[in-house]
Amino acid sequence: MSEQTTPHILVVDDDRDMLETCRKMLSFGSYQVDTSDRPEEALEVYRRHCHDLVILDLKMPGMDGLQLMKCFHEIKKDQLVVMITAYASVENALQAVRSGAFDFVRKPFKMDDLLLVVERALRFKALQDENQKLQRKLSESFRAKEIVGRSRALKEALVKLHKVCEVDVPVLIYGESGTGKELFARAIHENSLRKEKPFLAIECAALPETLLESELFGYERGAFTGAVQSKAGLFEIASGGTVLLDEIGEMSPNLQAKLLRSLQEGCVRRLGGNQERPVDVRILAATHRDIEAMIQEKQFREDLYFRINVVRISVPPLREREGDVPLLANHFFDLFSPKVSKNVEGVSAAVLLILEEYDWPGNVRELRNVIERACTLTESTQILPQDLPAHILSAVEEKKSASGGDFQRAKHSLIEDFERSYLSKMLSRTGGNVTEAARFSGMSRPAFHRLMSKYKITSSDFKED
Numbered sequence: 001m002s003e004q005t006t007p008h009i010l011v012v013d014d015d016r017d018m019l020e021t022c023r024k025m026l027s028f029g030s031y032q033v034d035t036s037d038r039p040e041e042a043l044e045v046y047r048r049h050c051h052d053l054v055i056l057d058l059k060m061p062g063m064d065g066l067q068l069m070k071c072f073h074e075i076k077k078d079q080l081v082v083m084i085t086a087y088a089s090v091e092n093a094l095q096a097v098r099s100g101a102f103d104f105v106r107k108p109f110k111m112d113d114l115l116l117v118v119e120r121a122l123r124f125k126a127l128q129d130e131n132q133k134l135q136r137k138l139s140e141s142f143r144a145k146e147i148v149g150r151s152r153a154l155k156e157a158l159v160k161l162h163k164v165c166e167v168d169v170p171v172l173i174y175g176e177s178g179t180g181k182e183l184f185a186r187a188i189h190e191n192s193l194r195k196e197k198p199f200l201a202i203e204c205a206a207l208p209e210t211l212l213e214s215e216l217f218g219y220e221r222g223a224f225t226g227a228v229q230s231k232a233g234l235f236e237i238a239s240g241g242t243v244l245l246d247e248i249g250e251m252s253p254n255l256q257a258k259l260l261r262s263l264q265e266g267c268v269r270r271l272g273g274n275q276e277r278p279v280d281v282r283i284l285a286a287t288h289r290d291i292e293a294m295i296q297e298k299q300f301r302e303d304l305y306f307r308i309n310v311v312r313i314s315v316p317p318l319r320e321r322e323g324d325v326p327l328l329a330n331h332f333f334d335l336f337s338p339k340v341s342k343n344v345e346g347v348s349a350a351v352l353l354i355l356e357e358y359d360w361p362g363n364v365r366e367l368r369n370v371i372e373r374a375c376t377l378t379e380s381t382q383i384l385p386q387d388l389p390a391h392i393l394s395a396v397e398e399k400k401s402a403s404g405g406d407f408q409r410a411k412h413s414l415i416e417d418f419e420r421s422y423l424s425k426m427l428s429r430t431g432g433n434v435t436e437a438a439r440f441s442g443m444s445r446p447a448f449h450r451l452m453s454k455y456k457i458t459s460s461d462f463k464e465d
């Protein structure tokens with residue numbers, strides 16, 4: 001699907017009324033729609049147009065939706081398919097998803113239900129297409145293949161990353177925890193002129209001050225109790241390469257002063273030593289803290305800040321990377337699924353939708369952990385919602401119920417029209433037998449009855465005399 005053209009959708013159902021309803025609903029969503037009530041004809045039409053999305057009824061006489069989906073997939077391996085199922089057992093629908101459908105819609109569906117699934121499917125396709133393009137482009141000139149994502153926010157950061165690689169200046173990388181700051185730092189190094197030399201990262205928050213100092217600058221024998229032999233520090237070991245000072249906001253004032261001195265003079269002095277040793281390293285620093293605010297509060301040296309903040313890159317939080325979650329989820333699935341000795345084929349569409357709704361306070365690292373855990377726990381051939389941590393499921397549920405929907409209100413009357421005609425159709429099929437009609441539509445009898453009362457429909461209108 002190109003960005004300029006109207007998405008083209010093919011709907012296949014043996015029920016012509018249903019086809020017409022779908023055509024109307026989808027046209028309302030400004031899609032270009034083809035319909036067919038015969039599988040052979042549908043395949044013919046598909047061969048000519050290769051639609052962006054195919055919507056199939058699961059139960060059709062002759063060739064059913066699953067078989068037909070297989071035919072589409074034989075023509076185009078990754079064709080997006082959405083199933084419509086009247087026999088709304090979760091089992092049927094899940095089987096469709098397991099067999100390669102992107103998602104399913106249950107009859108009777110409201111226009112919102114259909115349009116929502118269609119929009120998501122098309123967005124997913126657009127993401128996949130874009131991501132492939134982006135990955136191709138990046139891999140031609142730039143070795144950052146492992147940075148997955150195609151959102152505008154990430155792309156902006158990647159453009160900046162690209163620019164700073166070959167300019168040998170210090171870079172300060174900002175970003176919430178788990179956003180990929182270290183990944184960015186590595187990418188800078190790997191695409192710089194220093195790439196053949198070491199890349200060393202040190203976590204400033206994890207080490208007590210004295211240990212961090214000796215790690216960074218090294219020490220001479222006898223510098224402190226236990227220093228039985230001399231040791232070179234990180235700056236010396238990484239000579240010619242790159243050092244990442246991770247969580248630099250946590251560095252003590254004393255060490256900040258020492259670091260500043262080394263950066264200004266281009267040399268280090270080991271603990272307990274007096275020889276100045278020249279060092280040649282590129283400094284990258286990362287932090288999740290607001291360093292400017294720390295300067296105001298006198299917790300961070302302004303002169304050091306100017307040294308390390310020659311260029312700044314902000315890595316966006318995952319909740320601001322629209323569309324990246326499914327790509328990352330699939331990426332991590334590909335990473336972890338070969339490590340579990342199970343036959344897991346993929347992440348189900350239902351899970352991708354849930355993951356997209358979640359806010360990801362722990363960012364990409366949290367997503368990575370969730371997928372790793374799900375690959376280990378799953379007892380199915382797909383990662384299913386029940387393989388996700390309970391707190392994610394409940395957070396998404398809460399979010400959904402809190403958000404009303406202008407979309408829904410705007411189309412309310414059309415939905416009502418649809419529900420009314422669906423009820424009538426079911427009742428006329430069964431000659432006014434409510435129990436049968438409810439069973440036929442996959443609803444409980446009380447639920448069916450409630451809908452009938454809502455629209456003031458009485459079963460006697462459909463009974464034959």
Ligand SMILES: Nc1ncnc2c1ncn2[C@@H]1O[C@H](COP(=O)(O)OP(=O)(O)OP(=O)(O)O)[C@@H](O)[C@H]1O
Nearest residue numbers: 146147148149176177178179180181182183364365
């Ligand atoms: N865009 C991405 N594509 C693929 N993997 C990613 C991406 N961003 C982050 N990761 C992975 O997520 C994990 C966390 O990334 P990383 O350690 O770089 O984050 P960080 O910002 O340094 O985290 P922290 O603040 O906790 O130090 C790593 O396993 C990394 O490989």
Ligand SMILES: [Mg+2]
Nearest residue numbers: 181182246286
């Ligand atoms: Mg980190």
